[in-house]
Amino acid sequence: MALLFGLLPALAGLLSLLIGRYPLTPATVLAVLGGHLLPFGHDAPATAEIVVVAIRLPRVAAALLVGAALSMAGTAYQGIFRNPLVSPDILGVAAGAGFGAALAILLATGPAGIQVSAFGGGLAAVSMTWLITRYCAGGTDTVLVLILAGVIVGTVFAALVALVKFVADPMNVLPAITFWLMGSLAAVGWPDLLAASVPIGVGAGTLVLLRWRLNLLAFGDEDARALGVDVGRLRLAVVVAATLMTAASVALSGVIGLVGLVVPHATRLLVGPDHRALLPAAAALGGTFLLIVDDAARSLVSAEIPLGILTSLVGAPFFLALLRRSYGGTA
Numbered sequence: 001m002a003l004l005f006g007l008l009p010a011l012a013g014l015l016s017l018l019i020g021r022y023p024l025t026p027a028t029v030l031a032v033l034g035g036h037l038l039p040f041g042h043d044a045p046a047t048a049e050i051v052v053v054a055i056r057l058p059r060v061a062a063a064l065l066v067g068a069a070l071s072m073a074g075t076a077y078q079g080i081f082r083n084p085l086v087s088p089d090i091l092g093v094a095a096g097a098g099f100g101a102a103l104a105i106l107l108a109t110g111p112a113g114i115q116v117s118a119f120g121g122g123l124a125a126v127s128m129t130w131l132i133t134r135y136c137a138g139g140t141d142t143v144l145v146l147i148l149a150g151v152i153v154g155t156v157f158a159a160l161v162a163l164v165k166f167v168a169d170p171m172n173v174l175p176a177i178t179f180w181l182m183g184s185l186a187a188v189g190w191p192d193l194l195a196a197s198v199p200i201g202v203g204a205g206t207l208v209l210l211r212w213r214l215n216l217l218a219f220g221d222e223d224a225r226a227l228g229v230d231v232g233r234l235r236l237a238v239v240v241a242a243t244l245m246t247a248a249s250v251a252l253s254g255v256i257g258l259v260g261l262v263v264p265h266a267t268r269l270l271v272g273p274d275h276r277a278l279l280p281a282a283a284a285l286g287g288t289f290l291l292i293v294d295d296a297a298r299s300l301v302s303a304e305i306p307l308g309i310l311t312s313l314v315g316a317p318f319f320l321a322l323l324r325r326s327y328g329g330t331a
Contacts, residue, residue, distance in 0.1 A: 009064050009287045012288045013060045013291065014029070016056070016060045020055075020056060020299065021299075022051050024052070028045070029048075032044045032048055032049050058190050061193055062193050063185055064287035064288075065193065066249045066252060066290060067259055067263075067290030067291060068283035070245075070259040070263075070290075071282040071287070071289075072203075072242075072282055073088040073203070073246045073249075074263065076207050079275055080217055081146075087257075087260045088245075088249075089257075091125070091147075091154075092125035092129050092151075093125055093126050093243055095156075096121040096122045096153070097246075098250070098255055101115075101177075102180075102181070103164055105168075105173060105176050106167070106173055106177070114180070121247075122243065122250055122251070123244075123247055125157055126150075126239065128153050129149045130146075130149075130236075130239070132149040132152070164177065165177055165178070182254060182309060183253055183308035184254055185294055193252070196248045199244040200244070200245050200248045202244055203243075203245035203248075204283070206240075207242070208280075210241075211276050255308055256290070257312050258311050259311055260286075261315070262289075262318055266285060266322060290307075293310050
């Protein structure tokens with residue numbers, strides 16, 4: 001099973017390099033990749049090399065990275081909150097990142113400024129959620145207060161996004177904000193990918209190190225404390241790690257919904273609730289799922305479909321099917 005989950009994103013990535021408006025054969029793609037990975041040369045056309053290395057390869061890598069990050073973050077949030085309806089944007093990170101990006105687009109800061117502002121906005125939203133929780137819960141770690149605070153903070157930042165869209169130039173700026181919020185990997189390059197991989201790598205490494213402790217939270221806070229777990233610090237560490245991954249993902253790709261909600265459910269049905277296997281399996285399935293959706297987004301019609309639209313259209317019926325299977329519904 002572990003080998004299958006490891007091969008799945010690799011195989012999907014190789015197949016995705018063939019998909020696009022510029023047709024490429026498997027031999028050409030392998031020749032281009034071999035020329036960059038192996039010491040001897042290759043005879044692939046220069047145009048094919050540009051298409052593979054500069055356009056498709058960073059996009060494929062970004063889809064795998066973002067899908068894996070959102071899925072791992074969703075799995076971790078569902079674990080610490082013991083709630084299958086929790087998604088990576090539950091604490092307001094997506095709304096905060098959306099506001100940061102919208103503000104940067106309004107101020108014309110450029111692509112780098114948009115990503116930095118989106119990442120900072122996501123971190124600011126979750127920080128506000130955590131501070132509100134600490135204040136309203138009297139210094140204790142209350143899951144319900146944390147979730148409610150996240151809903152309120154997310155609502156406030158969503159209103160701020162609407163305010164930015166209201167004052168934006170409807171001819172140029174407003175369409176750019178709207179398109180960014182719908183999610184896309186069309187403009188991703190190697191520098192963007194490398195910048196996002198740092199916080200995502202830090203967050204993923206933290207979750208992997210804490211994966212066995214997440215299993216203890218399934219018994220409840222009291223039982224976890226009896227087993228020697230500092231529940232407050234563990235929950236804070238997981239929230240910080242998942243927030244880093246989600247904020248970096250949103251900054252790279254825009255707002256992409258349902259991946260962090262649907263993929264953890266599907267993975268849990270396949271490998272069970274043990275986070276030692278669940279987290280890496282969710283990363284593999286999430287990356288593969290988003291890559292397939294991105295392939296469809298750039299090949300179904302002549303104009304590219306925003307990722308957020310397709311993930312919702314594909315993920316919603318899939319999630320309903322999972323619900324029916326999990327809870328034994330009948331037709």
